[in-house]
Amino acid sequence: MEIKKAKREKIKVPIMITGASGSGKTVSALFIAKGIIEKMHSDLSEQEQWEKIGVIDTEHKRSLLYADSTIGNVDIGEFLHIDFEAPFTVQRYIQAFNLFKQAGVEVVIVDSLTHAWSGEGGILEQVENHQRGNSKNQMLAWNKVKPLEKEFLKLVTGNSMYVIGTSRSKQAYDMEKNEQGKTQVVKLGLKPDQKDSLEYEFAIALRIDQDHIAEATKDNSNMFNMPFKITKEVGEKIYEWSSEGIDLEKLKDELISSITELATQSENHENMFKELHSKINNVPLKNVKTKVLERMKEMLEKIEVPSVEQQSENELDEEQTEFFDEANPPIANDFEKK
Numbered sequence: 001m002e003i004k005k006a007k008r009e010k011i012k013v014p015i016m017i018t019g020a021s022g023s024g025k026t027v028s029a030l031f032i033a034k035g036i037i038e039k040m041h042s043d044l045s046e047q048e049q050w051e052k053i054g055v056i057d058t059e060h061k062r063s064l065l066y067a068d069s070t071i072g073n074v075d076i077g078e079f080l081h082i083d084f085e086a087p088f089t090v091q092r093y094i095q096a097f098n099l100f101k102q103a104g105v106e107v108v109i110v111d112s113l114t115h116a117w118s119g120e121g122g123i124l125e126q127v128e129n130h131q132r133g134n135s136k137n138q139m140l141a142w143n144k145v146k147p148l149e150k151e152f153l154k155l156v157t158g159n160s161m162y163v164i165g166t167s168r169s170k171q172a173y174d175m176e177k178n179e180q181g182k183t184q185v186v187k188l189g190l191k192p193d194q195k196d197s198l199e200y201e202f203a204i205a206l207r208i209d210q211d212h213i214a215e216a217t218k219d220n221s222n223m224f225n226m227p228f229k230i231t232k233e234v235g236e237k238i239y240e241w242s243s244e245g246i247d248l249e250k251l252k253d254e255l256i257s258s259i260t261e262l263a264t265q266s267e268n269h270e271n272m273f274k275e276l277h278s279k280i281n282n283v284p285l286k287n288v289k290t291k292v293l294e295r296m297k298e299m300l301e302k303i304e305v306p307s308v309e310q311q312s313e314n315e316l317d318e319e320q321t322e323f324f325d326e327a328n329p330p331i332a333n334d335f336e337k338k
Helices: 025-040 048-049 062-066 090-102 114-118 124-129 135-157 232-242 247-264 269-278 290-303 308-323 331-338
Strands: 014-019 053-057 070-071 074-076 080-083 106-112 161-177 184-193 204-208 211-221
Touching: 014 114, 025 048, 025 053, 025 062, 025 074, 025 106, 025 204, 025 232, 053 062, 053 090, 062 106, 080 090, 090 135, 114 124, 114 135, 114 184, 124 135, 124 308, 135 161, 247 269, 247 290, 269 290
Parallel strands: 014 161, 014 204, 053 080, 053 106, 106 161
Antiparallel strands: 070 074, 161 184, 204 211
């Protein structure tokens, strides 16, 4: 545990879009994704930009209806697509993310998140399977499934890529007493067909109505205070906001470069690097936490680089040691043996 000055970091923003069927969740997600990629890779062609966007489609390939079409003033190109069928397990979502990462995708659209919760093989079904029809086992069943729920949450909000998750809406109800004091069921409006607190895990959570107007239910950026229509420009604004601050990926690359260079400065540096690297099981440096890399760099920097004279003396000592090695006696001893 240590105290540091607070510094803003660049993040890959997780975004959630909720709405009823027909509200425009998928198209809105594509618009936002395109705006992010345009700002991120303005040097790429239109089609190359679309290939940086991947859709995990749990909705019977419906996202493909929008490929190679013009909606509003946006020409939607050939984005990368995974037809994601049941079972909707966390492990299969992880596999899909990994496939997109290997393909160079930088914005993943999960359309939709609902299936991971209430679909076949989703969290609720796994709880039921562990419960085995016994209501008394509910707490135990949730304890077994909780790690998977956390793993899925980390996947969609972990900032390794921009993630835009869509979620279906369902009618919310509550019990209230009327004027006569009788308890009755009342409609509260629509809510995400998802774990109740999920939208609060995202940096930006939007709800879209049937007129395709969005309203922010959570907004860490403080940019969306009024109802608005989602356009490509929304994605551009989100990227600009998320890009302010320290670039952690760039910082990590610089640390790895410095460590690699330090390890070549002397034999002592090289030995120290090998020793430190072995303590973390020689895993590739790109997979090591930034904090650990910073510590490695600090320790390597503490080693003094020997002067030219010291290097010459060390080399002479090594030559003499090798020459007078007991296992390989000098020539004089050979004469003595004769």
